[in-house]
Amino acid sequence: METPLNKDYNATNLTQNIEIELLIEAIYKRYGYDFRNYNKAHLKRRILFRTAALGLNSISELQHKVLHENDFFDLILKDFSINVTEMFRDPGFYATLRREVLPMLRTYPYVKIWLAGCSTGEEVYSFAIMIKEEGLYERTQIYATDFNPISLETARKGIYPISRIKDYTANYQMSEGKQSFSDYYVAHYESVIFNQDLRKNVVFAEHNLVTDSVFAEVHMVICRNVLIYFNKDLQNKVVRLFSESLVKGGFLGLGSKENLMFTDVVEQFTVVDGKEKIYKKKII
Amino acid sequence: MDFEAVVIGSSAGGLKALKTIILGLDKTFSIPIIVVQHMSPHSDSFMSRYFNQLSHLQVKEADEREPVRPSHMYLAPPNYHLLVEEDKTLSLSVEEKVNYARPSIDVLFESAAFAWGSRLIGIVLTGANNDGATGLKKITQAGGLAIIQSPETAEVPIMPISAIDNCPDAIVLKLEDIPLFLNKL
Ligand SMILES: C[S@@+](CC[C@H](N)C(=O)[O-])C[C@H]1O[C@@H](n2cnc3c(N)ncnc32)[C@H](O)[C@@H]1O
Numbered sequence: 001m002e003t004p005l006n007k008d009y010n011a012t013n014l015t016q017n018i019e020i021e022l023l024i025e026a027i028y029k030r031y032g033y034d035f036r037n038y039n040k041a042h043l044k045r046r047i048l049f050r051t052a053a054l055g056l057n058s059i060s061e062l063q064h065k066v067l068h069e070n071d072f073f074d075l076i077l078k079d080f081s082i083n084v085t086e087m088f089r090d091p092g093f094y095a096t097l098r099r100e101v102l103p104m105l106r107t108y109p110y111v112k113i114w115l116a117g118c119s120t121g122e123e124v125y126s127f128a129i130m131i132k133e134e135g136l137y138e139r140t141q142i143y144a145t146d147f148n149p150i151s152l153e154t155a156r157k158g159i160y161p162i163s164r165i166k167d168y169t170a171n172y173q174m175s176e177g178k179q180s181f182s183d184y185y186v187a188h189y190e191s192v193i194f195n196q197d198l199r200k201n202v203v204f205a206e207h208n209l210v211t212d213s214v215f216a217e218v219h220m221v222i223c224r225n226v227l228i229y230f231n232k233d234l235q236n237k238v239v240r241l242f243s244e245s246l247v248k249g250g251f252l253g254l255g256s257k258e259n260l261m262f263t264d265v266v267e268q269f270t271v272v273d274g275k276e277k278i279y280k281k282k283i284i
Numbered sequence: 285m286d287f288e289a290v291v292i293g294s295s296a297g298g299l300k301a302l303k304t305i306i307l308g309l310d311k312t313f314s315i316p317i318i319v320v321q322h323m324s325p326h327s328d329s330f331m332s333r334y335f336n337q338l339s340h341l342q343v344k345e346a347d348e349r350e351p352v353r354p355s356h357m358y359l360a361p362p363n364y365h366l367l368v369e370e371d372k373t374l375s376l377s378v379e380e381k382v383n384y385a386r387p388s389i390d391v392l393f394e395s396a397a398f399a400w401g402s403r404l405i406g407i408v409l410t411g412a413n414n415d416g417a418t419g420l421k422k423i424t425q426a427g428g429l430a431i432i433q434s435p436e437t438a439e440v441p442i443m444p445i446s447a448i449d450n451c452p453d454a455i456v457l458k459l460e461d462i463p464l465f466l467n468k469l
Binding site for chain 2: 006009010013017039040041042044045082084225227228229231232235257258259262
């Protein structure tokens, strides 16, 4: 049943979908960031939000700004990235790594870990703390990458709002942290600054999972809450990249709602912990 | 009118209200139902297991990239927004809270309106905030059908009241009449 109201709505919706496709194509051609295989519902939400927030009449007007105003793309990249993160997110994930995975990594003379899609770095400092407590830090190299240079800038600084510390402390304790969380930072007015030595073995670098190739050969890849934004094809492409990056017997950790089971590389891995989404690359 | 999906948003008091709806549905009811119930980010999957035992529908926590199928009821996982893609698959997001909530009812409703247009029913149940009001409006703008639990039958009436304010055309029903209405579709 098409009422007149509903007919207008359908036409608007169709037009918006065309404009979104054009915008995404324009961004790819102009800036090299490829969002063509990202989930559309989430992109549409972000685009409509930005269009409304700027008081623009259409997505085409947004596209005009993206193409003609150089700094404007930074804002769109931020909108699309969803850089929401926290320290020791899903404490059970970290506790499982401590118990099941790090003891195995300890058998290597040196360990390389790739944190892909590390956002503003909360995950990076969480890993540095955990690895330190598990006695591995001195022989570990962490590669922390993201495609958003502005998020990486924040990550390098390691300064976060003090208002989050209560939650982070609770997460840290649930993750079976071994010390007092406050040992790792100093408070300064409304902020906390994480200790410099936590970044000693961390390399922060720009890397786009969609358009760049293998970053380094590593013993563990952690990529959490990034694949949920990709369609099936892109998920397959990116998990293949992870598999190629891992040494035999290396580990892969995904977000709590992400799953290797439905991807092309499933036979190359065994499950270490199904609930926490931790996998091990087979030796043969 | 053939409806292809039902989306439901509930908050404080929602567990009981959802249970009433589930138990009131005929065994032949097979339109997919997608639910956002506000809950703590650290909740486990108790609710989906519990409802699955009660219902003839297959009740499960939504997985990303999952196609929406008949005779299924999908619940948003704690701490994730749940969205419907226009190809009728589900997707998840960890973006900022909306209306202080993640999952947010508005996020689900808005994306479902894009996906199903006039073939969608949106239902707002009991709750202590105003999540869902904006999303329900979007469902009606798309030509879909809006239902609101009558504030008198809601454990917490704030959410129904704010939905009624925002969508004066919505059908307001007593809780126990909502499943009866759905059975007659
Ligand atoms: C929701 S955050 C997840 C942060 C962290 N891993 C966590 O779980 O808390 C998603 C991150 O993925 C990054 N991202 C999205 N697409 C990317 C891509 N193609 N390549 C690299 N990073 C990407 C975003 O910039 C953002 O920082």
